[in-house]
Amino acid sequence: MMLIPCPHCGPRAQSEFVYERTVDSVVPLDAPTDEAMTKLFTRNNPRGVDDEIWRHTYGCRAWMVVTRHRVTNEISECRAIGPEALP
Amino acid sequence: MSRYSALSLLRGALNGQRHWQPAWRDPEPKSHYDIIIIGGGGHGLATAYYLAKVHGLKNIAVLEKGWIGGGNTGRNTTIVRSNYRLEPLHNLFEFGLKLWHGLSDELNYNVMFSPRGAMFLGHSDADMVKLAERGDAMRCDGIDADLLTRDQVAKLEPLLDMSRDARFPIQGGLIQRRGGTARHDAVAWGYARGADSLGVDIIQKCEVTGFVRDGDAVVGVETTRGRIGAGRVGICVAGHSGHVAGLAGLKLPVESQTLQAMVTEGVKPMINSVIMSQSLHCYISQSDKGGVVFGGDPDNWPSYAQRGHPMVMEGAVAQGLALVPALSRLRMVRTWSGVTDMSFDGAPIIGETPVRNLFLNGGWCYGGFKATPASGWTYAHTLATGKPHALNAPFSLDRFKRGATIDETGSGPMPNSR
Numbered sequence: 001m002m003l004i005p006c007p008h009c010g011p012r013a014q015s016e017f018v019y020e021r022t023v024d025s026v027v028p029l030d031a032p033t034d035e036a037m038t039k040l041f042t043r044n045n046p047r048g049v050d051d052e053i054w055r056h057t058y059g060c061r062a063w064m065v066v067t068r069h070r071v072t073n074e075i076s077e078c079r080a081i082g083p084e085a086l087p
Numbered sequence: 088m089s090r091y092s093a094l095s096l097l098r099g100a101l102n103g104q105r106h107w108q109p110a111w112r113d114p115e116p117k118s119h120y121d122i123i124i125i126g127g128g129g130h131g132l133a134t135a136y137y138l139a140k141v142h143g144l145k146n147i148a149v150l151e152k153g154w155i156g157g158g159n160t161g162r163n164t165t166i167v168r169s170n171y172r173l174e175p176l177h178n179l180f181e182f183g184l185k186l187w188h189g190l191s192d193e194l195n196y197n198v199m200f201s202p203r204g205a206m207f208l209g210h211s212d213a214d215m216v217k218l219a220e221r222g223d224a225m226r227c228d229g230i231d232a233d234l235l236t237r238d239q240v241a242k243l244e245p246l247l248d249m250s251r252d253a254r255f256p257i258q259g260g261l262i263q264r265r266g267g268t269a270r271h272d273a274v275a276w277g278y279a280r281g282a283d284s285l286g287v288d289i290i291q292k293c294e295v296t297g298f299v300r301d302g303d304a305v306v307g308v309e310t311t312r313g314r315i316g317a318g319r320v321g322i323c324v325a326g327h328s329g330h331v332a333g334l335a336g337l338k339l340p341v342e343s344q345t346l347q348a349m350v351t352e353g354v355k356p357m358i359n360s361v362i363m364s365q366s367l368h369c370y371i372s373q374s375d376k377g378g379v380v381f382g383g384d385p386d387n388w389p390s391y392a393q394r395g396h397p398m399v400m401e402g403a404v405a406q407g408l409a410l411v412p413a414l415s416r417l418r419m420v421r422t423w424s425g426v427t428d429m430s431f432d433g434a435p436i437i438g439e440t441p442v443r444n445l446f447l448n449g450g451w452c453y454g455g456f457k458a459t460p461a462s463g464w465t466y467a468h469t470l471a472t473g474k475p476h477a478l479n480a481p482f483s484l485d486r487f488k489r490g491a492t493i494d495e496t497g498s499g500p501m502p503n504s505r
Contacts, residue, residue, distance in 0.1 A: 001396050015398050019388035040500045041431050041487040042338045045329030047391045070343070070391045 002073055007080040008060045016058040023051040023065055047071060053081065088284035090195050110276060111283035116290050119316035120148040122470050123308060125295050125331060126324035127151025129160040129271070130448060130455065132278035132289070133463020134323060134470065136194075139285035141464070142471035147287045150310060152294035156275030159326050162393075162425030163456040164348050164370060164382040166361050168205040168266035169230055172221045173495050175481035176434060180454075181230050182478055183461030184265060190460060196277030198269050199375060204360035205266030208240070208247075208410070209259045214366050218261035225263075235260040246357055246413045254409040255367060268361060268372050274459055298335045304443035305335065321446045321470050326426035327391070328436075328449030335442050340431040340487045341450050342502035346385040347395035347403070347424040351417035353377030362410065369406035371414075379414060381407050385427065385453070385503055395424035427452060429502035432492035437466055437479040446470055447484060452503070 002014040027039045044050065047070060054066045067077040089095060089108065099106045122138060124131045127149045138144045149155075167187050169180035191197050209215040215234075222232035240260045241249045249257055279289055290312070299307035299314060307316040324331050329341050358373040370382045383403025386396050400422060408415050430436060430450030435458065437448045448466045451458065465479035475483065486492055492500075 001398055014396070022389075037488060038338070041340045043329065043340075043342045043389075043502070044333070044338060045342050045389065046333065047327065047330040047343075050389070052389070070389055073390070073392060 002075065004054065004066060004075065005078045006056050006059060006062070007064055007078060008062055009056065012056065012059055016056060017054045018057045020053040020055060020063070023053060026053070049076070088280070110280040111289050114288045114290065116148065116293065116310070116312055116315050117288065119307075120288070121146040121318040122148075122321065123315060123317040123319075124149045124321045124323050124470075125308065126158075126322065127155040127279070127289060127291065128158050128323070128325070129156065129274045129278060129459040130325065130462045130466070131323035132275055132282055133459050134321065134448070134466045135287040135289075136278045136282040136285070137464050137467035138471055139282060139287055142467060144471060145286045147282075148315070149282070149287060149289045150293045150295055150308070150315075151289070151291045152311075154291050155279050155289060156272055159425040159427065159455060160271055160275045162348065162423055163271055164372065164380050165268045165271045165374070165456060166205060166266070166363075166370060166372065167200065167269055167457040168263050168361070169457070170205060170207065170221065170225060170232060170261065170263040170266065171495060172224045173493055174224070174228065175493050176495060177225055177228060177230055179461050179465070179478050179482070180458060181228070182464070183458050186460035186464065187269065188265070190269075190274075190277070194277035194281045196273060196280060198273045198277050200267065200269040201375065202265050202267040204243070204262050204264045206235070206240070206243070206260045206262040206360045206362055208257055208362065208364040208366075209261070210255050210257060210364065210366050212258070215259050218259070222261050231263055231265055233262050233264065235262055243360060244358065244362060246411050247362070248410060248412050255364070255406070262360065266361065268374070270375070271456060278463070295331060295334070298445070305445040317444075319444045319446065319470055319473075321448060321466060323448045323466065325428045325449040325451045325455055328428045328447065330391070332440070332447060335440070335445055337440055337442065339447075339449070339484075340436070341428045342389050343391050343426050344385040344387065344429050344503060345390040345392060345395050345424045346382070346427045346453060347400055347422060348380065348382045349400060349404070349419055349422040350374070350378040350380045351414070352420050354379070354417060357413065358411070364406070364410065367406045367410075369403055369410065371407050371411065378420070379417060385429070386424075387503060391426050393424055393426055395422070427455075431487060431500050431502055432494040433496060433498075434493035435462070435482055436484050437462065438469060438475050438483040439473075440484055
């Protein structure tokens with residue numbers, strides 16, 4: 001199990017969190033069809049680091065961006081979500 | 088390549104079994120192949136086998152970064168079935184199931200295919216309606232499916248908790264009697280031996296690190312063992328499709344997730360069929376060695392780590408114990424996990440890519456092992472002719488753009504939709 005450093009609650013067990021999607025796959029409301037399709041149906045899916053949106057569902061319920069390595073599970077950053085995190 | 092037979096065993100017995108030869112060669116890569124298949128798992132090896140056997144092609148290589156069958160082929164729960172609701176899915180898997188029934192003879196290699204029956208459990212009225220619908224859809228295409236009553240399920244699997252106050256009450260089931268299990272390693276080894284004897288070069292410890300491009304076409308691959316030219320290149324690395332296709336600049340409708348499985352100590356026969364529940368998500372079968380094999384949900388977040396998290400394992404085991412309480416007396420001896428391609432409609436992708444001469448076979452989600460023969464057969468057709476076989480035509484990569492997804496569960500554009 002991973003220990004996710006929630007920016008509001010501090011380090012918490014992963015079982016309190018739910019994974020949502022990657023930051024770059026959030027579809028802006030005014031996205032043209034092509035962009036919306038790409039974001040809805042494809043992922044970069046790197047064998048390395050990606051920015052992911054997680055929710056502390058069974059804790060403070062806040063959304064956050066977790067920068068995580070997909071092989072080692074190392075979390076290099078976890079920041080509160082805000083307008084700057086979304087496209 | 089000498090054929091395996093009872094006679095050869097007997098002859099071997101007379102001279103201390105000294106007649107055994109390596110089952111395939113260990114060749115150096117040539118500078119150019121007509122077709123290169125990236126990925127030496129069951130699917131890649133089956134593709135190479137059928138390319139040589141059915142299409143008569145000779146100059147073929149399979150490149151494997153580790154050792155053959157060391158990825159998902161050796162990490163699944165060995166279940167074979169074709170009980171899907173949607174026509175393109177059950178037709179593809181049924182074609183495979185028919186090949187499974189003759190596979191040991193075809194390959195002259197015992198893949199230990201055991202059609203012991205694959206059964207879905209129904210836990211509610213709604214479940215039974217869904218199972219009936221699925222069974223009807225299958226029977227419309229001539230695929231066997233029998234709806235079972237509660238008593239029939241209890242008779243087939245006496246150790247299921249059939250009591251009225253069970254955690255997951257059982258109302259009935261849907262069984263595909265021609266489904267079952269096979270020995271996963273033997274499938275890779277059998278296809279490897281068959282392909283090798285037909286002239287295919289199987290090159291292990293050879294990781295593809297890039298593609299050689301000529302304009303909009305791929306003309307070869309860069310590997311850890313040097314550059315190798317190719318007429319056509321087929322990606323066949325499910326689990327790592329996103330990574331390898333990414334080397335060619337493609338972004339796929341795939342997210343990689345870890346799927347775990349586990350096995351108990353060996354015991355006398357206690358599970359007769361393959362027990363699956365789709366309302367929970369749990370599948371239980373007993374290997375011929377006696378170990379009870381469990382599988383459950385994937386770790387539901389992206390991962391390329393070939394190891395799982397205990398909290399997910401616990402979920403699968405809790406479901407298994409609720410269904411078959413006797414399992415609580417067994418010790419778990421091994422757990423493992425593989426990286427799976429979760430596609431965005433739950434169906435595989437087999438076909439061409441936007442890059443000329445580059446083809447893709449991936450997106451197998453939970454269900455790649457059972458498709459091994461069908462996947463190899465249709466992918467071989469696609470690689471040999473440049474065009475899809477009728478069975479894999481619906482599984483093209485561009486179906487997402489065309490709005491023609493094959494969404495068995497109707498759950499929309501998310502990976503791991505079920």
